[in-house]
Amino acid sequence: MTSQQKVLFSDRxxxxxxxxxxxxxxxxxxxxxxxxxxxxSCETSFCSTCIHQWLVKNPKQCPNRCEIxxxxxxxxxxxxxxxxxxxxxxxxxxxxxxxxxxxxxxDRKHTQIICLxxxxxxxxxxxxxxxxxxxxxxxxLDEMRILNQSIIDTKIxxxxxxxATDNCYRISDKYRGLKWTGMDYIHKSYAIQNxxxxxxxxSFTPGxxxxxxxxxxxxxxxxxxxxEIFTFFSLTACAAWNDxxxxxxxxxxxxxxxxxxxxxxLYGKPQFILLHWEDIDKIIFKSSxxxxxxxxxxxxxx
Numbered sequence: 001m002t003s004q005q006k007v008l009f010s011d012r013x014x015x016x017x018x019x020x021x022x023x024x025x026x027x028x029x030x031x032x033x034x035x036x037x038x039x040x041s042c043e044t045s046f047c048s049t050c051i052h053q054w055l056v057k058n059p060k061q062c063p064n065r066c067e068i069x070x071x072x073x074x075x076x077x078x079x080x081x082x083x084x085x086x087x088x089x090x091x092x093x094x095x096x097x098x099x100x101x102x103x104x105x106x107d108r109k110h111t112q113i114i115c116l117x118x119x120x121x122x123x124x125x126x127x128x129x130x131x132x133x134x135x136x137x138x139x140x141l142d143e144m145r146i147l148n149q150s151i152i153d154t155k156i157x158x159x160x161x162x163x164a165t166d167n168c169y170r171i172s173d174k175y176r177g178l179k180w181t182g183m184d185y186i187h188k189s190y191a192i193q194n195x196x197x198x199x200x201x202x203s204f205t206p207g208x209x210x211x212x213x214x215x216x217x218x219x220x221x222x223x224x225x226x227x228e229i230f231t232f233f234s235l236t237a238c239a240a241w242n243d244x245x246x247x248x249x250x251x252x253x254x255x256x257x258x259x260x261x262x263x264x265x266l267y268g269k270p271q272f273i274l275l276h277w278e279d280i281d282k283i284i285f286k287s288s289x290x291x292x293x294x295x296x297x298x299x300x301x302x
Contacts, residue, residue: 036074041066157209182219199240202268222282239265242290252282267293
């Protein structure tokens, strides 16, 4: 608190059930008592500055109409209440979470320097969190490098599918030795011509496959023969119609759900998802939520 800040209003006080801030308000300025003194007759406390200004205009008169005003120290219970007081920083709107007026430290000068230290601490905390996230991403990158050869050998790009330049088609239930349910595919030229504002058209990148697979609400990929298993390394996905579309992927083995992965997809921006799920026999994809991307109206699909 700076020397210019004479009035501290109760809305900055961290209230507790045992603390009644009303007992600490000056009856003249209605702010929190500042360097309080009291009337000897009625024992009402006032800010020292407030009562002195009052006495200049009303000599020897108490604001509570006592016969004569005689100054004394504030009652002990007021000091005890102040000892429990915690107030938010005057610079709280700038991000400072420092508490002042703690343990009756009434004259502590709380300046912008303290607030800058508080903001610096917040930035240091954020930096630690960012470093942790970078470390986790580097671990994923190392794992991707180790698995790179396996990913290349088993990569499904849908480039070997036929047609779809004139329409959308359902992926064969025996494609690449797996059973595909509820999954369609589309060619780049058809997507750009018929759905120019969709995420389909925006998701193709130079050098990649001219085909992509898509589904509406739910699809699954499973083994064709009982007791077979496969490993699912990763996929690249984006939202076709909505912003912030939620994608839920679950892995299964022998009808038992093993793990669930949830992420948020962006419209037209392919997102790499590394899973490396081993020894599974089914994967279920579900999409929901999000809001229609501007210009797409009420079109459905994901």
